[in-house]
Every structure is written in C-alpha cells, then in structure tokens.
Amino acid sequence: MSPVRSCSRTACRQPAVFTLTYVYADSTAVLGPLATYVEPHCYDLCAEHAERLTAPRGWEVVRLPYEPGAPSGDDLEALANAVREAARPAPAAGEPTGQAVEVGRRGHLRVLKSAQPNRER
Known part of the structure; x- marks a missing residue:
C-alpha cells in the first residue's frame, strides 16, 4: 500500500492534499488541509478537484487555509495543546x-x- 493517499474522485490518481467533510445539520461543506488519518465519512481531494469543488444549492463551502510544507512551531504547539485538552x-x-x-x-x-x-x- 502506498504511503501517499490518492484523491477520492473516481479515476483520479493525483495525491490528495485536502480533506472534505460535511456538517449536514448546518448545510456546510468544509474543505481543509489533508487530515492526519483517513476518516470513513471524509473525502481526500487533490488540488485540482478541491479548487473545482461546488456544493449543493443552499449549502455553504468553508475553505480553511492551506499552507504546504512542514508543520511550524506554532502548529506543533497547537497540536500539543489539543492533546492536553483532550486528556x-x-x-x-x-x-x-x-x-x-x-x-x-x-x-x-x-x-x-x-x-x-x-x-x-
């Protein structure tokens, strides 16, 4: 199995860089950076499919900022704080x-x- 996740769109072999989730109660689609692990109700998308993403009429698309590259010190500190909070x-x-x-x-x-x-x- 490849360590690189592929786009969830049929016949697309591009590497995934975004994760798409839905909040049905709010009629909202959330597109953010690639999740750290695969979720059964999320979709991994390549840059091209993420850019062309549309939502059904009446739905809102929230696009979270994406900055490619290694995590910064702030990212690691935020992750550590989230783990502490969850514990x-x-x-x-x-x-x-x-x-x-x-x-x-x-x-x-x-x-x-x-x-x-x-x-x-």
Whole structure:
C-alpha cells in the first residue's frame, strides 16, 4: 500500500492534499488541509478537484487555509495543546464550562447553554 493517499474522485490518481467533510445539520461543506488519518465519512481531494469543488444549492463551502510544507512551531504547539485538552477529564453535566453550562452530551459533542449573569437585587 502506498504511503501517499490518492484523491477520492473516481479515476483520479493525483495525491490528495485536502480533506472534505460535511456538517449536514448546518448545510456546510468544509474543505481543509489533508487530515492526519483517513476518516470513513471524509473525502481526500487533490488540488485540482478541491479548487473545482461546488456544493449543493443552499449549502455553504468553508475553505480553511492551506499552507504546504512542514508543520511550524506554532502548529506543533497547537497540536500539543489539543492533546492536553483532550486528556483532561470532562466536566460532569451541569458543571460550569467557562461562560456556559453543559446541559447534554452526545459522543464527543457537548450541548452548552449560556450561563445566566448573577443579578443583585
């Protein structure tokens, strides 16, 4: 198996440089840099197919910035911070989370409700 991932488009043999994901609830297609690993519900695209990408009527396409090359120090620091954040235990439902309160959870997603400001009488 080749270590280079190919474009997901039929008959395209170009190397993939972008990953396309969908957020169906928001009618949004997100095109960003190639994901670090293959996801079953994502599509890897070459530069040509990524450039020509269109979305269905009523959908929005979000194109995240792509800068080819090795990761910078900032990228590595952001990755390390993300790993640290993921390793922290999740707060129990109902506990304050910053300026919001967690009211539900589904998998890795959380439902947050704005915290009501304290009003003195």
